[in-house]
Amino acid sequence: MPRFPASSSTNRSLSAGVFSAVAERVRHYSGPAYRLHIGDTWREPLAAAMAESQRTADLPHLHTYSPVHGEPPLLDAIVRRIKKRTGRTLDRGAVQVTAGATGALSVLCQTLLDPGDEVLLPAPFWPLIRGIIASRGAVPVQVPLFDRLRSPGFDLERALEQAITPRTVAIYVNSPHNPTGVILDASEAAVIARVARRHDLWVLCDEVYEELWLGDAPHEPLWSRPDLFDRTIAVHSMSKGYGLAGARVGYLHGPPEVVGAVRAVHTYQVYGAARPMQLGAARALDEGDAWLAEARTLYRDAAQATARTLGVPTPAGGTFLFFDARPWLGGAADAEPLLLRCVDEGVLLTPGAASGDAYPTWVRVCFTSVPPDQLSEALARLGGVLAAMAPAPTAGGAA
Ligand SMILES: Cc1ncc(COP(=O)(O)O)c(C=O)c1O
Incomplete structure (x- = not known):
């Protein structure tokens, strides 16, 4: 049966990118960007x-x-x-x-x-x-x-x-x-x-x-x-x-x-x-052993700094932290409000939904994609957004 101009039904649902309000906001953002949504490294490889x-x-x-x-x-x-x-x-x-x-x-x-x-x-x-x-x-x-x-x-x-x-x-x-x-x-x-x-x-x-x-x-x-x-x-x-x-x-x-x-x-x-x-x-x-050992030391420091900002444990390995942003979402069904505020600060993060249907309120942060000085600045900005979106203390004093 002719198919033109469609592609195969198996692959029709795949997309090369994700359209979302967050991606749209990123397109219109023109300030300095801290690309913590990309799983990559700022380090040049072994010569x-x-x-x-x-x-x-x-x-x-x-x-x-x-x-x-x-x-x-x-x-x-x-x-x-x-x-x-x-x-x-x-x-x-x-x-x-x-x-x-x-x-x-x-x-x-x-x-x-x-x-x-x-x-x-x-x-x-x-x-x-x-x-x-x-x-x-x-x-x-x-x-x-x-x-x-x-x-x-x-x-x-x-x-x-x-x-x-x-x-x-x-x-x-x-x-x-x-x-x-x-x-x-x-x-x-x-x-x-x-x-x-x-x-x-x-x-x-x-x-x-x-x-x-x-x-x-x-x-x-x-x-x-x-x-x-x-x-x-x-x-x-x-x-x-x-x-x-x-x-x-x-x-x-x-x-x-x-x-x-x-x-x-x-x-x-x-x-x-x-x-x-x-x-x-x-x-x-x-x-590459010495290069790798240095990478691990640098990444460990970056992981610890990121974990401190988020108030979560340091990961055992890899290049990411994944956290449930519900406390900062004021009851929103997904992480979009937090992700949008972060984009306005130039901090780009990945929506948890990309990692599974059960994670709409979660957010992924890559701590190896920018050098340490830029990561410090990005974490200061992220910390500022989290502080601004933190729930108000209740009358009993518990947040
Ligand atoms: C868990 C996992 N598997 C595979 C890959 C793909 O790696 P490669 O760059 O070698 O294609 C990635 C890249 O982010 C990854 O995180």
Whole structure:
């Protein structure tokens, strides 16, 4: 049946941007802007990893096609990095270089899912993942979880079990987490493993913040646990830890047979990730430890300052804080009044609704997207807005 001029019904609901009163106000704002709504870093990457450090004089044929699998020096660097981080030796064939983690998850969903399949999507979540699953014609099943994980009475296993149907094929897990900064602990990971094994689910482990733990020691990645390793595809990125978001380089690894199938899909959808930036990424993985340690120190300070302003605990990892703005909303059904006041102060924040249907009154703040002096100014402005919108004390004195 002819379709012109419409696009496919699967993809009609996707949009490249979100129209909202907040976005409209941002368009008309002309003062200095503090872009705390973007999950990126103000830091320049390691010099050896920069685009301008990849030179044809040193690297002949730099601009020819890269192998679909990935550049050999990057594949070697990935295997070395994973070994150093977890002690596991990956088979090179079980690794696929991708165009960022977005490209990895997109190709992975295309490989594993059929239209109508359901994927458990613990909420709140990284906004793009919902669309990535939906663009395959599959159904993202939101399971509110990360904001209540350690609250008395919350039962993680029951929450996951209740969302499972005969159509459930996979669960997506992101830890350290965007947007709450939670790092799942061993007992929570064990619950996920138990549920996945009981229902024979694939586990899609989104590891893009793996290097950005803000406590004293790194955590054990979920995918490397013996009870998850055989059913997990882990997705990594050079964007977050290494400050290379514009390079569009990531990678995934998992059981060799499925990674072979991913590679076939990658051939037809992407072919290969950008060759010069794959070579830069290899340098970052091999030589970036000091850069990373410095990033963690700077980000930890930024996280603490942001948490103080909001009066919430410092996140365990990642680059965001996520808070329920209800106390400042005067009964409004969503966070728009606060977001609009912030735009007038030049402070741009993300509406929680982008991270799930259960979060209309929540707000996400990225604490790594502007340098420390600008973050201080942005937090002073945000603190001013919160003070101005704080509820008046009641007669009994409690606010
Ligand atoms: C949880 C999560 N997964 C994946 C991505 C995508 O990363 P990349 O830049 O490698 O595509 C992001 C980016 O913000 C993210 O927050």
